[in-house]
Amino acid sequence: MTVSMLRRALPALAVMLLTAGPALADGPKVDKGDTAWMLISTILVLLMTIPGLALFYGGLVRSKNMLSVLMQVFYCVCVACVMWALFGYSMTFTGDNPYFGGFSKVLLSGVTTESLAATFSVGVAIPELVYAAFQMTFAAITVALIVGAFAERMKFAAVALFVPLWLIFIYFPIAHMVWYWAGPDAVAAAAQAVHDAADETAKAAAQAKLDEVLADSGLIYQFGAIDFAGGTVVHINAGIAGFVACLLVGRRIGYGRELMSPNSLAMTMIGGALLWVGWFGFNAGSNLESNAYAGLAVMNTFVATAAAALAWMFVEWAVKGKASLLGIVTGAVAGLVAVTPAAGFAGPMGSIVLGVIAGVICFIFCSGVKNALGYDDALDVFGVHCVGGIVGAILTGVLVDPSLGGAGIVDYTACDPDGVCKTAAYDMTTQVWAQTKAVLVSLGWSGFGSLVLLKLIDWTVGLRVTADKEREGLDLVDHGERAYNL
Amino acid sequence: MKIVTAIIKPFKLDEVRDALTGIGVHGLTVTEVKGYGRQKGHTEIYRGAEYAVSFLPKLKIEVAVPTSQVDKVIDAITGAAKTGQIGDGKIFVYSLDHAVRIRTGETDTDAL
Numbered sequence: 220m221t222v223s224m225l226r227r228a229l230p231a232l233a234v235m236l237l238t239a240g241p242a243l244a245d246g247p248k249v250d251k252g253d254t255a256w257m258l259i260s261t262i263l264v265l266l267m268t269i270p271g272l273a274l275f276y277g278g279l280v281r282s283k284n285m286l287s288v289l290m291q292v293f294y295c296v297c298v299a300c301v302m303w304a305l306f307g308y309s310m311t312f313t314g315d316n317p318y319f320g321g322f323s324k325v326l327l328s329g330v331t332t333e334s335l336a337a338t339f340s341v342g343v344a345i346p347e348l349v350y351a352a353f354q355m356t357f358a359a360i361t362v363a364l365i366v367g368a369f370a371e372r373m374k375f376a377a378v379a380l381f382v383p384l385w386l387i388f389i390y391f392p393i394a395h396m397v398w399y400w401a402g403p404d405a406v407a408a409a410a411q412a413v414h415d416a417a418d419e420t421a422k423a424a425a426q427a428k429l430d431e432v433l434a435d436s437g438l439i440y441q442f443g444a445i446d447f448a449g450g451t452v453v454h455i456n457a458g459i460a461g462f463v464a465c466l467l468v469g470r471r472i473g474y475g476r477e478l479m480s481p482n483s484l485a486m487t488m489i490g491g492a493l494l495w496v497g498w499f500g501f502n503a504g505s506n507l508e509s510n511a512y513a514g515l516a517v518m519n520t521f522v523a524t525a526a527a528a529l530a531w532m533f534v535e536w537a538v539k540g541k542a543s544l545l546g547i548v549t550g551a552v553a554g555l556v557a558v559t560p561a562a563g564f565a566g567p568m569g570s571i572v573l574g575v576i577a578g579v580i581c582f583i584f585c586s587g588v589k590n591a592l593g594y595d596d597a598l599d600v601f602g603v604h605c606v607g608g609i610v611g612a613i614l615t616g617v618l619v620d621p622s623l624g625g626a627g628i629v630d631y632t633a634c635d636p637d638g639v640c641k642t643a644a645y646d647m648t649t650q651v652w653a654q655t656k657a658v659l660v661s662l663g664w665s666g667f668g669s670l671v672l673l674k675l676i677d678w679t680v681g682l683r684v685t686a687d688k689e690r691e692g693l694d695l696v697d698h699g700e701r702a703y704n705l
Numbered sequence: 706m707k708i709v710t711a712i713i714k715p716f717k718l719d720e721v722r723d724a725l726t727g728i729g730v731h732g733l734t735v736t737e738v739k740g741y742g743r744q745k746g747h748t749e750i751y752r753g754a755e756y757a758v759s760f761l762p763k764l765k766i767e768v769a770v771p772t773s774q775v776d777k778v779i780d781a782i783t784g785a786a787k788t789g790q791i792g793d794g795k796i797f798v799y800s801l802d803h804a805v806r807i808r809t810g811e812t813d814t815d816a817l
Contacts, residue, residue: 478756480749539750549752586753599752 247335247344247404252509257349260504264356267497268296268363275490275552276367277702279545279598282482283692284371285702291366291378298382299359307358308351310391312399317438319392320399327351337402338507339629341638344404345507353504358390360501361453367598368461369468369682371479372689375697376680381672385460389668390452393661397444397452400436403631407640409433410632429632443649444657445619445628447516448505450560450611451661458605459662460669462596467673468682470595472689482702484545491548495524498555502562515626516562520555523565523574527554530578535586546582549603553581556607561615566624573618577610609658616654620645706801706814707775709768712740712794713786718764724785725768728777732817734767744791763794769801771814 273292277285299307306325315321324330336350337343362382366373400406409429416422434441439451446452471479481487503516531550536542557577558570565573585602596602619625627642628650634640676682683689688696695701713721715737722733739760746759770778779796787793806816 478749478758480756480758481751535750535753539753539755541750543750543752545751546753582753590754 247337247342249335249344249346250508253338253343253345253507254349256509256513257345257353257504257507260500261349261353261356263497263500263504264353264360265296265497267494267501268356268360269293271490271493271497272360272363273490274486275494275548276370276598278483278486278488278490279367279481280370281479281692282703283694283701285482285694286700287375287693287697288366288370289702290375290698291370292363294379295363295366295382296359299362299386300355302383302386303351303355303358307386307391308354310387311354311358311394312351314399314401314435317436317441318396320395336507337404339403339512340508341403341407341631341634341640343508350507354394357394357449357453357501358386361390361449361457362386364453364457364600364604365461365464368465368596368600370597371693372471372683373464373468374681374684375693377676377682380676380680381464384672384676385669388672389456389460389665393439393456393664394452396437396439396660396664397446397657398437398440400440401432403629403634403640405432405435406631407634407638410634411636433632439657439660442656443653444612445564445615445650445654446560446612446657447563447615448502448559450556450608450615451657454556454559454604454608455612455658455661456608456665458601458603458608459666461600462594462605463666463669464673465594465596465601467670467677470593471597472686474595475590475593481545488544488548491552495520495551495555498524498559502555502559506563512563512626515567518567519558519562519565519570522567523558523561523570523577524551524554526571526574527551527557527578527581528574530575531582534579534582538586549585549599550578550582553577553603553607556581556604557611557614559608560611561618564615564626564628565618566626569618569624573611573614576614577607580610581607605662612654612658613651616651617647619650620647706804706817707770707772708799708801709770709775709778709782709796710799711766711768711782711786711796712738712763713766713782714788714792714794715762715764717786717788718766720785721766721782724781725778728774728781730768730770730774730778730781732769736765736767738763738765742792742795761792769804769817771817 269292273289276288280288304327309322309324310320313320313323330347330351334347335344336347338345362385409432412425413422413429416425499517499520502520503513506513506516528547528551532542532547535546554574554577557573561573581603584606585599589596589602619628621627627645629640630643631640725733739762741759741761746757746761748755748757768778775798782796804816805812
């Protein structure tokens with residue numbers, strides 16, 4: 220759950236400055252500590268993508284395709300960054316309708332060193348450029364995650380086309396649906412105006428204004444669904460797209476018959492470990508402020524990850540007879556995925572439980588379900604990201620419960636004049652149902668949207684390299700270079 | 706003259722070389738090979754999914770020796786390469802008709 224731009228809410232705020240309390244009257248404050256933390260978090264998310272994700276994936280493919288995977292991940296980052304600045308930020312974080320944002324901030328217009336973005340606290344803001352850069356890295360890693368599903372057989376031209384289209388039609392809308400809202404200051408100020416209204420007419424007008432502010436948010440946000448750092452936006456979204464892609468592009472030649480052993484599990488471990496390090500920026504950075512809730516997200520990102528890694532390792536040891544390095548590293552990634560939506564909502568003990576559950580369920584999907592159904596999700600994008608994301612998204616609805624040690628959900632319509640807001644009453648059924656709806660919408664939108672995009676690409680440039688080229692390896696046929704010249 | 710060819714586990718190479726040097730064999734050719742015997746490869750487990758690996762990496766060593774030395778060579782290799790585990794390898798002996806040392810032109814046993 221991140222934020223909309225405060226700038227949009229400023230006109231509304233200005234009207235209410237006289238009636239609102241001191242926190243609002245002084246205007247939002249920018250704290251250098253928050254800004255520093257967000258800058259570091261932004262760079263950490265790049266660290267988890269290149270080199271982290273690239274090496275994690277690169278080590279898992281055969282040596283003849285190593286470089287192609289590195290190339291695809293690097294390409295995703297570059298395309299996402301440019302598109303984000305051109306129109307992605309505007310399409311995601313401006314209000315227009317519940318499905319996608321508008322174009323008022325195209326080319327980052329109005330996003331200057333002076334403009335501010337709201338955080339989760341009333342009266343606290345961060346520089347909008349920092350916020351936009353932080354969110355930019357999310358677009359980059361999300362689209363990069365997908366390439367693992369169709370690794371080792373998709374044409375680079377198809378990848379090059381798929382990435383920008385997918386960002387426009389899938390990522391920007393879903394990020395808008397989940398994360399766009401008017402921001403705490405706008406909501407609190409509108410609620411304060413209702414409270415302060417002198418007579419019935421004024422109250423009705425203020426209430427209408429509050430309703431308008433509350434309605435200025437994405438579809439999934441309006442469900443009441445919560446997604447702290449992108450379980451729905453990033454992992455379910457990328458995971459289902461990967462699943463559709465691996466079905467459409469088909470299985471690799473020799474899949475299920477030949478051993479397609481990873482070219483370097485050591486490199487995969489390096490990449491996996493960098494993912495974990497970078498994920499602190501991803502999860503704790505999503506708090507947007509450097510405070511105890513960022514600390515909670517850091518703690519949860521440690522313990523859920525470790526618990527999931529151990530769960531995978533012990534289950535694999537019990538079922539298959541050996542505890543593998545790839546198992547413990549994959550389990551860690553499953554834990555990171557699952558704790559992403561819950562990072563700032565669950566308590567640490569809840570996060571350990573979440574990690575264990577995610578580790579076991581993802582293991583079942585990657586080792587059992589995948590083989591039983593025979594789809595070639597080459598690097599387990601669906602099994603880890605989509606499945607882990609769904610587990611995390613649904614259980615976030617449970618673990619946010621304050622009686623289970625969760626942080627609860629802040630009600631920004633119930634803030635005192637100092638900007639301190641109350642926690643909303645928690646109802647598990649309502650929350651879990653909201654989370655489930657969020658999961659279903661993202662599965663449907665991303666699954667169906669990706670299907671259409673991939674079909675279009677298949678009809679134009681074609682999705683897959685020829686059998687001869689696939690046997691030779693994508694490094695040479697697509698890029699004219701080798702990962703290794705030994 | 707005989708050629709003694711042995712398929713051994715890769716990590717046994719140093720011990721085999723030492724044993725052969727110990728009985729006066731001074732030349733040795735080593736090739737990296739893959740294959741399988743009665744154990745039919747092994748399984749590797751990636752993310753919990755098992756894959757059968759039919760062809761295991763082995764080393765093939767070749768030694769050309771006078772016929773009188775063959776038994777000692779076989780004993781040396783067997784002693785050094787044996788772990789008692791499955792997959793220790795095999796030794797094959799062939800007849801060698803002719804040998805020439807390129808540098809000097811020496812032939813047959815003088816060339817070995």
